[in-house]
Amino acid sequence: MRGISFTLGKERLGIVGESGSGKSMTGRAALRLIRPPGMIEADRLEMHGEDILHAPEKRMRQLRGGRVSMIMQDPKFSLNPVMTVGQQMVEALHAHGKYSRNEARQRALAMLDEVAIRDPERVYGLYPHEVSGGMGQRIMIAMMLLPNPEILIADEPTSALDVSVQLQVLDIMDKLVRERGMGLIFISHDLNLVAKFCDRIVIMYAGRIVETCAAGELKNAKHPYTVGLLNSVPDLENPRERLEVLKRDPAWIETPSVSARV
């Protein structure tokens, strides 16, 4: 990533780009989750006015998962395979507050119910390998929302899911984010999905923000990279003889980032 600036309010911000464009790194950097030899440099990295760039590691651990949560792409790899769903949800809760055992259990069950899991009592006692991908991802969402975070970073939360389940998971996430007035950073490679789901879109290429626009304005996007991405998707209703192939311009890498601050 190089020279990226953006702000997030109580809104849904979409970050789109190809693999290797730095979109996931952006989400991770916001939580200082970059491993060496990676380094983070910034003029300012703040959350509610609190300096994150220089906060001690102990404070960061409180923030991660507590005030800012992250949902990863594949529930298969982000749930602990040897703990039941309930155990790990309660663990997440205990890490960020004091709850009695019963209270924690009740909150976990209520949260499972909120993500439209029909029989929370049963799912609470299941192991991750006993649930489907869509259900696993909903459990992840439930677990991440349990400590009541203010910001949710979702890194390709639906890419591992089937189309029909995808919409369902997105709807649930959308509803919860709206109801709780959270800020959402939605990272995805799917431009159309992001356009439909987010308020504001940031388009990244080679570690830079090449364009930013309101979701409704995506059709009028000007940057050749954005236009190229839009046109390369095969469209069921409006078929084309040949799909447009992206012609990469080396100048895109040279151009400095566009600011996505409001």
Added chain:
Amino acid sequence: MTAIAIEDLNVWFGSPGHRSYAVKDVSFKVEDGESFGLVGESGSGKSTILRAMAGLVPTWSGRMIVAGETLGKTRSKSFYRKVQMVFQDPYASLHPRHTVDQVLSEAMRLHGVENVDQRIVNLLNDVGLGTGFRFRYPHQMSGGQRQRVAIARALAPEPSILLLDEPTSALDVSVQAEILNLLVDLRAEHRLTYLMVSHDLGVVGHLCGRIAVMQEGRFVETLGVNEMRKLQAKADYTKHLLESSINSVR
């Protein structure tokens, strides 16, 4: 001529008494030069059909006639030459310690293709890589380039039927467009028959003329691409699938 004829195909896994059927009573025909698509959710059995045809799943019953050969427990050598498969993940389907040259020449040597040296050059040009890639290892290439190599490997024995198992789902949309264009060109050039599996209706709609929708191991519906584009599906499940993929795009 019919390239692929499948009748009452059942495929199962597990031991006797605990059989779970992945494919149930599936029948379909694909004509020579046609491009046929299988869509459905994960676990609907679409890939299993391809794997059973390729001989990767031994537990099946029914009748399969592919490339003029009635398939039994064993297949002739010429079958493997005529039918080739491209897998989903280009990162997993190439040998990490073999160069492109080794991968392609091994495939050709196995099938007794002559003039290997010249053919490798032609193949690499066919898939749009050029000879500069001939002595590279998989880790020196991007996902799209690897998938091109995997396609070149499948084309090496000069097959007439390609089995495509989600060939673009591990790739970015921009790279996906390149690979789809390549597949369209290759089909026209080499008069290939495609049997393609995908969960992406847009991709299947772009490449295939006829599409079968699968759910829980059965064919729900078979429809032409034009009917699909006009959203004229009869079965409820197909409608639901079409709706959700149209919705996710808009």
